[in-house]
Amino acid sequence: MWTSLFIWIPHFIILTIRVDGTKVLQQRRSSSVTRPCPAGCALCSALNGCLSCKPRLFFHLELDGMRQRGTCLSTCPRGHYGSRSPHINTCNRCKEDCAFCFSKNFCTRCRPGHFLFQGKCENSCPKGLTANGVLQECTECPIGCEACVRRNMCVRCQAHLYALHGRCHLTCPTGTEPDVQLMQCIPQVNCEVGEWTEWGPCVRKTGLQAYKKGEETRTRQVPRAPTVYGNVTEIRRRVIKKRHSPIETHF
Numbered sequence: 436m437w438t439s440l441f442i443w444i445p446h447f448i449i450l451t452i453r454v455d456g457t458k459v460l461q462q463r464r465s466s467s468v469t470r471p472c473p474a475g476c477a478l479c480s481a482l483n484g485c486l487s488c489k490p491r492l493f494f495h496l497e498l499d500g501m502r503q504r505g506t507c508l509s510t511c512p513r514g515h516y517g518s519r520s521p522h523i524n525t526c527n528r529c530k531e532d533c534a535f536c537f538s539k540n541f542c543t544r545c546r547p548g549h550f551l552f553q554g555k556c557e558n559s560c561p562k563g564l565t566a567n568g569v570l571q572e573c574t575e576c577p578i579g580c581e582a583c584v585r586r587n588m589c590v591r592c593q594a595h596l597y598a599l600h601g602r603c604h605l606t607c608p609t610g611t612e613p614d615v616q617l618m619q620c621i622p623q624v625n626c627e628v629g630e631w632t633e634w635g636p637c638v639r640k641t642g643l644q645a646y647k648k649g650e651e652t653r654t655r656q657v658p659r660a661p662t663v664y665g666n667v668t669e670i671r672r673r674v675i676k677k678r679h680s681p682i683e684t685h686f
Contacts, residue, residue: 598620
């Protein structure tokens with residue numbers, strides 16, 4: 436069996452002396468060899484990453500598995516804000532209910548379930564403002580509006596008002612007409628009618644004896660009307676004279 440004696444010498448070269456007197460030189464890599472720091476780092480370590488940053492960069496701790504490693508960034512990541520000082524610039528976490536923030540006490544975007552109002556994230560909006568679930572903020576809606584996506588765009592009007600182009604109206608503007616089922620103002624369509632038909636047969640009315648009266652009817656179709664499709668009907672009254680039976684003459 437070979438036996439060896441290991442002796443450390445400068446430059447990490449190992450001298451191995453075997454029992455037969457043969458000398459073998461082997462080079463071994465050292466774990467303490469200096470590695471270059473990541474971009475932006477002024478000082479770093481293999482275990483903790485960046486320890487300090489170059490000027491104007493922000494120091495940020497990020498998770499690397501169960502360990503935190505330092506990084507140097509030009510802008511802070513989502514959910515953090517940058518804080519500058521003469522000694523070090525750092526990235527600090529926004530408040531729990533805030534998704535984006537400008538500073539510790541000024542949020543610019545809230546997390547779901549909260550609504551932005553004057554830089555703060557609220558559970559509900561003050562009276563007169565609508566909790567906008569799309570923008571996650573308290574929005575000032577137009578007059579008569581119950582829900583809006585922004586200040587000049589209403590998506591639900593009060594029950595007695597008609598909606599048109601994101602606004603609510605008590606009566607529909609010129610050129611539109613109300614749709615009472617949808618509670619919207621729809622474009623008004625000019626009425627178009629066809630030609631008159633011929634007068635129909637005279638229909639007698641019952642209950643009169645001497646000079647019985649009757650009515651004749653003619654119609655014209657309405658292919659396009661503002662709200663209701665149908666026909667236009669015209670009726671005129673006629674007087675029907677009583678017919679006498681012929682007189683019999685005897686010769």
